[in-house]
Amino acid sequence: MAKLPTVLDVGLLAGVSRQTVSNVLNTPEVVKPETRMRVEAAIAQLRYRPHASARRLRTRKSATLGIRLDPMTNGISGSVHDRFLHALTELADARGLRVMLFTATGPEDEIRQFKRMHEGADVDAFVLTSTFFDDPRTEWLIENDIPFVTFGRPWGIDDMNDPRHLWVDVDGWSGLYQATTELIAQGERRIAYLGWPSPSGTGDDRRRGWRDAMTEGTDLTVPDLDALQLAVIDGVAQGREAIRELGEAGIPFDAIVCASDSLALGALLMVGPDVPVIGYDNTPVAEAVGLSSIEQPLEEVAAGALELIMGAAGSELVDWDVAPDSPRHRLVTPRLITRNRRIT
Amino acid sequence: MAKLPTVLDVGLLAGVSRQTVSNVLNTPEVVKPETRMRVEAAIAQLRYRPHASARRLRTRKSATLGIRLDPMTNGISGSVHDRFLHALTELADARGLRVMLFTATGPEDEIRQFKRMHEGADVDAFVLTSTFFDDPRTEWLIENDIPFVTFGRPWGIDDMNDPRHLWVDVDGWSGLYQATTELIAQGERRIAYLGWPSPSGTGDDRRRGWRDAMTEGTDLTVPDLDALQLAVIDGVAQGREAIRELGEAGIPFDAIVCASDSLALGALLMVGPDVPVIGYDNTPVAEAVGLSSIEQPLEEVAAGALELIMGAAGSELVDWDVAPDSPRHRLVTPRLITRNRRIT
Numbered sequence: 085m086a087k088l089p090t091v092l093d094v095g096l097l098a099g100v101s102r103q104t105v106s107n108v109l110n111t112p113e114v115v116k117p118e119t120r121m122r123v124e125a126a127i128a129q130l131r132y133r134p135h136a137s138a139r140r141l142r143t144r145k146s147a148t149l150g151i152r153l154d155p156m157t158n159g160i161s162g163s164v165h166d167r168f169l170h171a172l173t174e175l176a177d178a179r180g181l182r183v184m185l186f187t188a189t190g191p192e193d194e195i196r197q198f199k200r201m202h203e204g205a206d207v208d209a210f211v212l213t214s215t216f217f218d219d220p221r222t223e224w225l226i227e228n229d230i231p232f233v234t235f236g237r238p239w240g241i242d243d244m245n246d247p248r249h250l251w252v253d254v255d256g257w258s259g260l261y262q263a264t265t266e267l268i269a270q271g272e273r274r275i276a277y278l279g280w281p282s283p284s285g286t287g288d289d290r291r292r293g294w295r296d297a298m299t300e301g302t303d304l305t306v307p308d309l310d311a312l313q314l315a316v317i318d319g320v321a322q323g324r325e326a327i328r329e330l331g332e333a334g335i336p337f338d339a340i341v342c343a344s345d346s347l348a349l350g351a352l353l354m355v356g357p358d359v360p361v362i363g364y365d366n367t368p369v370a371e372a373v374g375l376s377s378i379e380q381p382l383e384e385v386a387a388g389a390l391e392l393i394m395g396a397a398g399s400e401l402v403d404w405d406v407a408p409d410s411p412r413h414r415l416v417t418p419r420l421i422t423r424n425r426r427i428t
Numbered sequence: 429m430a431k432l433p434t435v436l437d438v439g440l441l442a443g444v445s446r447q448t449v450s451n452v453l454n455t456p457e458v459v460k461p462e463t464r465m466r467v468e469a470a471i472a473q474l475r476y477r478p479h480a481s482a483r484r485l486r487t488r489k490s491a492t493l494g495i496r497l498d499p500m501t502n503g504i505s506g507s508v509h510d511r512f513l514h515a516l517t518e519l520a521d522a523r524g525l526r527v528m529l530f531t532a533t534g535p536e537d538e539i540r541q542f543k544r545m546h547e548g549a550d551v552d553a554f555v556l557t558s559t560f561f562d563d564p565r566t567e568w569l570i571e572n573d574i575p576f577v578t579f580g581r582p583w584g585i586d587d588m589n590d591p592r593h594l595w596v597d598v599d600g601w602s603g604l605y606q607a608t609t610e611l612i613a614q615g616e617r618r619i620a621y622l623g624w625p626s627p628s629g630t631g632d633d634r635r636r637g638w639r640d641a642m643t644e645g646t647d648l649t650v651p652d653l654d655a656l657q658l659a660v661i662d663g664v665a666q667g668r669e670a671i672r673e674l675g676e677a678g679i680p681f682d683a684i685v686c687a688s689d690s691l692a693l694g695a696l697l698m699v700g701p702d703v704p705v706i707g708y709d710n711t712p713v714a715e716a717v718g719l720s721s722i723e724q725p726l727e728e729v730a731a732g733a734l735e736l737i738m739g740a741a742g743s744e745l746v747d748w749d750v751a752p753d754s755p756r757h758r759l760v761t762p763r764l765i766t767r768n769r770r771i772t
Contacts, residue, residue, distance in 0.1 A: 148528075148550075153517045163712070166510040173497045173529045182550065183529040184492075185513075187521045206492075206526065320716065349716055353770060368507070372664065372693055372713045426697060 089130040090229075098126035148182040149393075150207035152194055154214065155187070164365050164380060165213060168235060171386035172211065179390060195224045202230055209393055215239060215251070216285060222249055233393045235385055237413075239285030245413075252388040252414045256286055256364075259378035259418040260293030263341045263362040266420060268301040272339040272360065275302075276312040276330060278323055278351055279343035287315075290343045290364065311335050316347070323350020345370045345377055357425060366421050374426035378418050388414040433474040434573070442470035492526040493737075494551035496538055498558070499531070508709050508724060509557060512579060515730035516555065523734060539568045546574055553737055559583060559595070561629060566593055577737045579729055581757075583629030596732040596758045600630055600708075603722035603762040604637030607685045607706040610764060612645040616683040616704065618656060619646075620674060622667055622695055623687035625659040634687045634708065655679050660691070667694020689714045689721055701769065710765050718770035722762045732758040 095105045100123060107115050108123040115123070126132075151172065154165045173183045184207055188194035198221070201207040208231065212221055215236035225232045226248055233250040260277075267275050277294040280287035291313065298309055314330060316322040323346060330337060331354070339360040342348040348363030352375060355361065363370050366379035392414065439449045444467060451459050452467040459467070470476075495516065498509045517527045528551055532538035542565070545551040552575065556565055559580035569576045570592055577594040604621075611619050621638040624631035635657065642653055658674060660666040667690060674681060675698070683704040686692040692707030696719060699705065707714050710723035736758065 153514060155514070155518070163507060163510070166507070169529075170497060170499070174499070174531045177531045185517045185527040185529060187518045367712075369713050369716045373717060 089132040091132075093130055094123065094126045094132050097130060098123045147180075147208045148184050148206065149176060149209050149211050150184045150186060150198070150201050151211045152188050152197070152213070153185045163367050164382070168213065168382045168386060171383045172389065175383070175386050175390055179394065181390070181394075191220050194221055198225065198228075198230065202228075209233070211235065211389055211393075217283065225249070231393060233389045235389060237285065247412065250389075250392040250412050252385050252392065252416065254380045254385060254416050254418050256290040256418070257293040257296070259364060259380075259420070260290045260341055260343075261297045262293075262418075262420050263376075263378055264294045264297035265301060266422075267339045267341065267360060267362070268297065270360070273302050273304070274308075274312060274337045275339045275341060276314060276327075276337040277342075278314045278316070278326055278340055278347045280318060281315040287343055294341055312337060318344050318346050320346050320350040320353070323347035324353050325350070327351045327354040345375065348375055348377065349373065352425070361425075362420070370421075370423070372426075374423045376420065376422045379421050380418050381416055384416045388416065433476040435476075437474055438467065438470045438476050441474060442467045491524075491552045492528050492550060493520060493553050493555055494528045494530060494542070494545050495555045496532050496541070496557070497529045507711050508726070512557065512726045512730060515727045516733065519727070519730050519734055523738065525734070525738075535564050538565055542569065542572075542574065546572075553577070555579065555733055555737075559629070561627065569593070575737060577733045579733060581629065594733075594736040594756050596729050596736065596760065598724045598729060598760050598762050600634040600762070601637035601640070603708060603724075603764070604634045604685055604687075605641045606637075606762075606764045607720075607722055608638045608641035609645060610766075611683045611685065611704055611706070612641065614704070617646050618648070618652075618681045619683045619685060620656040620658060620671075620681040621686075622658045622660070622670055622684055622691045624662060631687055638685055656681060662688050662690050664690050664694040664697070667691035668697050669694070671695045671698040689719065692719055692721065693717065696769070705769075706764070714765075714767070716770075718767045720764065720766045723765050724762050725760055728760045732760065 091102045091105045095102045098105070098119075100119060104115065104119060105123055105127075108120050108127075112120055149172075151169065153169070169183075176183050184201070186197050186201065188197050198210060210225065210230065210232040212219075212225075212232060212234040213236060215222065215234045215238060217239045219238070222232070222234065222238065233252065235252055237251055237253045238249070264275055275294070275298065277291060279291050279294075282288055282291075295309060295313070298304055304312075312330075312335065314326045316326045323342065326347075327340065327350065337359070339362075340348070340351045340355070341362045342351060343364055345363035345365050345367045348361050349369060351361045352373065361375065363375050363377035366377040369375070370377040392412065395411070435446045435449045439446045442449070442463075444463060448459065448463060449467055449471075452464050452471075456464055493516075495513065497513070513527075520527050528545070530541050530545065532541050542554060554569065554574065554576040556563075556569075556576060556578040557580060559566065559578045559582060561583040563582070566576070566578065566582065577596065579596055581595055581597045582593070608619055619638070619642065621635060623635050623638075626632055626635075639653060639657070642648055648656075656674075656679065658670045660670045667686065670691075671684065671694070681703070683706075684692070684695045684699070685706045686695060687708055689707035689709050689711045692705050693713060695705045696717065705719065707719050707721035710721040713719070714721040736756065739755070
């Protein structure tokens with residue numbers, strides 16, 4: 085697909101700045117008639133269309149955000165996506181934006197939905213969740229010049245400074261680092277990590293948080309850490325089984341930090357009341373059974389996502405090529421919630 | 429607000445049946461020119477506008493359903509609304525319908541949102557949840573002739589045959605009746621009911637299920653049943669406290685059935701492993717702690733809601749006054765999920 089002309093292309097052809105093009109489009113009365121005519125000619129020649137969707141977002145009038153509703157899982161952590169959706173919808177409503185839901189069977193189907201909804205002018209911008217390395221969805225949206233923000237980093241090389249798209253994420257590294265450091269402060273040494281197999285953007289990030297805290301705060305060796313580092317598919321049964329096997333292998337451990345509440349609940353069901361366990365996501369299940377857990381501040385994530393995407397639309401440029409100094413990323417710090425356990 | 433004219437009004441003025449009016453609107457070629465002119469004159473005189481939204485729903489093209497996203501609760505049962513939303517969105521997507529979310533601070537604010545979204549033609553029909561007795565939202569939608577279906581009965585007199593609007597609901601009476609009957613079959617007699625204060629449409633319905641099963645299956649007297657019938661605000665702490673007080677009052681009980689998993693979890697935390705407890709909603713928490721619970725078949729509810737509203741739109745009439753023989757309600761039976769407890 086040929087790239088659509090941008091404000092920059094119009095400016096280059098007319099021999100004016102992007103700001104002048106923007107002025108012609110938005111406040112033509114401030115532009116000299118001669119310049120205005122030159123810009124209008126360039127717009128006509130290039131068939132440039134200012135983005136109606138960007139304008140709707142900018143004026144905050146009937147703009148609609150599309151978000152994929154993840155398939156319902158019976159799992160415990162599915163509620164995180166729902167909690168993010170609640171926060172996003174409430175904050176969007178307060179800003180006069182709408183939230184349109186859709187479902188998709190996978191990334192390719194999701195791209196088909198982007199196309200359909202954007203062509204139908206049903207949706208002005210998208211909010212993506214569960215990004216992954218080499219995500220074809222973000223590539224497609226960038227290529228097609230459709231505004232979007234992701235909850236989740238691009239998970240590529242130097243993604244912290246990735247200039248290609250807007251993102252908000254929670255600092256999973258910090259969550260596990262906090263949890264592990266807290267247990268070390270309580271006197272625990274052999275703290276096991278119960279997480280997911282590599283490669284996993286979020287999983288590898290959380291595991292590094294544990295590993296960095298262990299390396300700094302204990303004298304455990306690399307082989308010790310390797311033995312205490314467990315990787316299983318997410319789930320209560322899987323967590324339970326992994327801890328059973330750790331015990332059967334004769335590897336001693338004093339405490340467990342986990343990549344999810346599902347894994348943590350499985351661990352809880354295997355260990356005695358004296359072994360601290362910390363989960364991740366602070367789900368209703370964690371609260372119900374008295375499991376300490378790391379909470380993702382989802383309101384902050386949702387607010388950040390909206391600010392980034394509206395900030396981009398609110399920039400002085402009409403198109404979505406935001407100025408280089410606009411903030412494009414936000415990394416939110418999670419916090420540890422400690423509780424007294426009620427399950428044995 | 430004056431009621432908008434309907435197909436029936438047009439037919440009465442033109443001296444023809446509703447079907448003939450519908451034919452003039454949809455298949456004018458089958459109507460005699462003379463009749464057609466009379467109908468068209470009546471349409472003009474009454475300023476009747478066939479509902480574009482009904483037509484969109486009928487043709488299944490870009491029709492959008494609006495649903496209020498309930499405020500996020502930290503509670504356990506909040507996931508029911510989310511699970512319904514997931515089922516609705518997936519099934520709607522498969523039928524080419526969209527789901528637009530909004531939030532509201534209360535019924536009056538929700539009505540303002542209906543108005544705004546319907547006038548803006550953003551939404552063709554609404555799906556309401558958490559209906560209550562004398563619900564102003566349904567009255568407003570009926571008065572304004574806007575298509576909608578409710579998850580929840582009107583909770584008025586003779587609501588099972590209420591002709592005024594489409595609804596789907598889960599038979600809470602049956603859920604508690606099943607749970608109580610099962611415990612009686614297992615030999616329990618003094619089964620307490622832990623529910624919500626009256627009046628509450630859903631709460632009173634569930635309580636009656638317990639009470640009917642007890643009256644039929646045990647020889648407990650009315651004073652016995654009154655003593656075993658507890659009513660508290662929903663919540664884990666409230667459930668725990670109510671069962672503590674029941675014990676302190678010296679009222680013996682063998683088992684507990686509850687109006688929610690939150691109450692059931694509170695009860696679980698107070699009783700020994702030999703006292704069966706059954707919750708309601710089959711939340712992830714119930715699964716996690718091994719709590720038996722009554723499951724609402726939310727996919728069936730969502731499918732029913734869509735069938736009712738699209739069936740109404742698919743009727744041969746262009747407006748939403750469906751034929752008297754179209755199904756207008758669906759009462760879905762929940763099922764009891766039994767589990768081995770993991771919490772003490």
